Structures are given as structure tokens and as C-alpha cells.
Amino acid sequence: MTDTNNSQINDTQDGDLLDITAAVTPKEGADFELQSLKIRQPQGDEVLVKIVATGMCHTDLIVRDQLYPVPLPLVLGHEGAGIVQAIGDNVKTLEVGDHVVLSYGHCGHCKQCYSGQPAYCAEFFERNFGGSDTHGNNAICTSDDQSIHDHFFAQSSFATLALSQENNAIKVTKDAPIELLGPLGCGVQTGAGAVINALKVTPASTFVTWGAGAVGLSGVMAAKICGAATIIAVDIVDSRLQLAKELGATHTINSKEQDVVEAVKEITGGGADFALESTGVPDILTQGVEALGILGKIAVVGAPALETPANFDVNDLLISGKSIVGVVEGNSRPKIFIPELVDLYLKGQFPFDKLVKYYKFDDINQAVKDSENGTTLKPIIKISD
Ligand code: NAD
Numbered sequence: 001m002t003d004t005n006n007s008q009i010n011d012t013q014d015g016d017l018l019d020i021t022a023a024v025t026p027k028e029g030a031d032f033e034l035q036s037l038k039i040r041q042p043q044g045d046e047v048l049v050k051i052v053a054t055g056m057c058h059t060d061l062i063v064r065d066q067l068y069p070v071p072l073p074l075v076l077g078h079e080g081a082g083i084v085q086a087i088g089d090n091v092k093t094l095e096v097g098d099h100v101v102l103s104y105g106h107c108g109h110c111k112q113c114y115s116g117q118p119a120y121c122a123e124f125f126e127r128n129f130g131g132s133d134t135h136g137n138n139a140i141c142t143s144d145d146q147s148i149h150d151h152f153f154a155q156s157s158f159a160t161l162a163l164s165q166e167n168n169a170i171k172v173t174k175d176a177p178i179e180l181l182g183p184l185g186c187g188v189q190t191g192a193g194a195v196i197n198a199l200k201v202t203p204a205s206t207f208v209t210w211g212a213g214a215v216g217l218s219g220v221m222a223a224k225i226c227g228a229a230t231i232i233a234v235d236i237v238d239s240r241l242q243l244a245k246e247l248g249a250t251h252t253i254n255s256k257e258q259d260v261v262e263a264v265k266e267i268t269g270g271g272a273d274f275a276l277e278s279t280g281v282p283d284i285l286t287q288g289v290e291a292l293g294i295l296g297k298i299a300v301v302g303a304p305a306l307e308t309p310a311n312f313d314v315n316d317l318l319i320s321g322k323s324i325v326g327v328v329e330g331n332s333r334p335k336i337f338i339p340e341l342v343d344l345y346l347k348g349q350f351p352f353d354k355l356v357k358y359y360k361f362d363d364i365n366q367a368v369k370d371s372e373n374g375t376t377l378k379p380i381i382k383i384s385d
Pocket of ligand 1: 057058059062186187190210211212213214215216234235236237240255278279280281284300301302303304327328329330374377
């Protein structure tokens with residue numbers, strides 16, 4: 001039996017609650033438990049979405065393992081895609097029946113949001129990792145009224161219904177298969193956006209992704225779109241390196257088998273122009289900085305436990321004019337960037353469907369196992385038709 005928390009379901013009468021099935025993370029490192037729960041109706045700028053499918057991202061698992069200490073028990077899931085089922089009174093741009101991809105939460109009224117950088121919203125951590133809404137309330141509860149932590153990435157989409165907000169529910173064309181699109185809300189836009197929006201990879205340049213998971217391979221596809229001439233994928237799983245080649249990598253390196261810094265320098269003629277660190281391993285970041293060329297730039301997206309340090313040679317950075325930049329969610333403005341990625345997919349230029357494998361909701365723990373042992377790159381959990 002799962003423990004519950006004491007926060008309140010705000011302003012809702014029992015009659016307004018809807019039945020849902022949700023995958024609950026009951027305690028640190030535990031398997032998901034499918035439970036029958038209740039969720040309240042949307043209010044104000046909120047949108048209730050019938051979840052068709054949800055991607056599973058490494059970030060769900062690092063929160064399950066409490067590397068990021070979001071309170072438990074919790075409904076995870078932050079790559080939801082589905083159909084708008086109900087809207088709050090203040091919602092202006094969405095209507096019932098719209099197809100939406102759910103992305104990250106942001107306030108819309110801080111300096112970063114106003115300047116077009118919502119991924120650096122002043123309230124980013126509490127809106128995405130707070131385990132409740134910004135008032136400390138939950139929308140999900142048990143049948144005996146015990147609330148469950150939720151609002152993970154302003155959605156908690158490992159559930160049949162998810163409550164999000166107008167600004168993180170991104171309307172997409174009905175021409176695209178909605179069950180595929182959830183990963184655009186986080187992992188895929190992170191890799192693609194780091195390359196297109198943050199690094200601004202240039203034609204004929206050299207690019208290396210450290211890590212060929214969902215984020216790194218999205219970076220590979222984006223580097224190809226940007227016209228990079230040399231695209232190197234580094235990983236320790238050969239099947240991922242093979243897929244990297246199919247998606248546009250010109251070279252692959254299994255870092256277990258050779259001196260990877262030397263290999264990157266040799267392939268690029270002295271060091272890479274652009275790099276993406278998506279392993280979350282601090283020693284790999286050290287190698288990534290070392291393998292940059294003069295004026296090279298590395299985007300850091302891989303997420304280790306909070307307060308993890310990494311080393312680099314200060315003079316190497318200084319003398320070579322190298323840059324290290326942290327990137328959240330690919331610096332994406334989701335209302336613009338996600339429909340652009342859908343368009344690229346429909347035109348055959350961004351085949352991110354090659355990364356995914358579908359699982360039934362009942363098999364969510366198998367999806368975790370397959371993701372952790374490297375056999376599945378991007379699991380998508382099919383939740384309803
Ligand atoms: P993933 O597990 O699919 O990919 C990581 C890859 O790194 C794997 O292919 C793995 O084999 C490889 N790897 C691990 N150790 C390695 C090593 N020593 N050398 C070479 N390769 C190694 O995960 P993902 O979904 O692609 O996410 C990547 C990272 O990005 C995670 O840490 C995730 O939490 C983070 N993330 C960050 C953001 C953001 O906004 N910054 C958003 C989404 C995900």
C-alpha cells in the first residue's frame with residue numbers, strides 16, 4: 001500500500017473528480033504501481049488531456065531514484081501526447097478535441113519567459129520538480145481523498161488523464177500520429193534544440209555527440225539538418241552507434257574500445273567545433289571539453305545528481321577560447337519549436353520514429369528494464385486509443 005501526502009485537492013467538490021489509472025512511484029527506486037485514482041477538473045488556464053501515449057525519459061528514472069529529490073509517492077511522466085478533453089475558463093487558444101504534446105511548465109511572466117527563454121523560467125524547478133502546483137496543492141488523489149504528488153513537468157502523464165496548462169500544451173497537426181509525438185515534449189526537443197537553438201551548428205562544421213541515447217541521436221539528426229560535414233557519435237552500446245550512422249553520423253566511436261579524445265581530434269583535424277554532452281557522466285564532460293577545437297563549444301544537457309562537480313583545464317579553456325554552456329530543454333520555445341519538429345518529421349527530415357518502441361501501459365516496468373539495459377532507446381507507453 002502506498003503512503004500518501006497531506007496536501008489538498010484545491011477548491012474541488014468530490015463530484016468533480018474523474019477516475020483515472022496512473023503509474024505511481026511509491027518509493028525511491030521502486031517499480032511503478034498502476035493504481036485507480038481520481039483527478040480534478042481543469043480551472044483557469046488549465047487543460048485536461050486524455051493521454052494517448054507518453055514517452056519515458058531518463059529524467060523520469062533519475063527522479064524515481066531520487067537523484068532529483070521530488071517528493072514521493074508521485075505520478076511521473078513528462079512526455080505526454082493526447083487529446084484535449086476539457087479546458088478551464090481562461091483558456092483562449094485550445095479547444096476540446098485538439099491534439100497536443102505536453103512540454104515543460106513555465107510561468108510566462110518572469111524576465112526569462114518574457115525574453116523568449118522559458119526553459120530558464122525563474123520558477124522552472126518548482127513548476128517541473130515541485131511535486132505539486134505552485135501553491136503546494138495536488139490534483140490527483142486516492143479514492144479515500146489522500147492526495148498523491150503530481151504536476152511533474154506540469155503534467156504527470158503516466159496516467160489516463162493529465163492536468164497541464166495552456167502554455168505547456170502544444171497544439172499539433174492531426175496529420176501526425178499523436179501516439180508518436182510525446183518525446184518531442186522533452187528528450188527529443190532537448191537534443192535537437194541544443195544543436196539548432198543553443199549551439200547553432202553551422203554548415204560544413206564538425207559536431208560530436210557524447211552519448212547516443214534519445215537526446216544524443218536527436219542531436220545527430222539536427223546536426224545533419226544544420227549541414228554539419230562531420231558528425232561523430234560516441235557511446236558504449238554498439239547498436240546505438242549503428243543507429244547513429246543510419247540517422248546521419250559520419251563516424252562512430254565506442255569509447256570502451258579506444259582513446260576517444262585522440263580519435264575525435266584525429267577525425268576533426270584538431271578538435272570539434274561543436275559538441276553535445278548527453279551522458280550525464282562528469283568524466284565524459286571532461287573529455288568533451290578536451291576534444292573541442294579552438295573556439296569550440298560544448299552544450300551540457302546530461303543530468304547527474306545535484307551538486308556533481310566536473311573537471312577541466314582552465315588554461316585549455318582560456319587559451320583556446322572554448323565555451324561550455326548548460327542547456328535546458330534545448331532552449332526551446334515549445335509553442336514554436338515542437339510544431340517545427342513535427343513538420344520536419346512529416347517531410348522525412350527528422351525520422352525520430354526510428355528511436356522508439358511502444359509498450360502497453362501494463363508493461364511500463366518492462367519498458368524501464370529495456371531502457372536501463374540499453375535494448376530500447378526511447379520507450380513510448382501507449383495509454384489509451
Ligand atoms: P539515455 O540513457 O538514452 O542516453 C544516454 C547515453 O549515454 C546512452 O546511450 C549510454 O549508453 C551513453 N553513455 C553512458 N555512459 C557513457 C560513457 N561512459 N561513455 C559513452 N557513452 C555513455 O538518456 P537520454 O534520454 O538520451 O537522456 C540523456 C541525458 O539528458 C540524461 O541525463 C537526461 O536526464 C538528460 N536530459 C536533460 C534534459 C535537459 O533539459 N537538460 C532534458 C532531457 C534529458
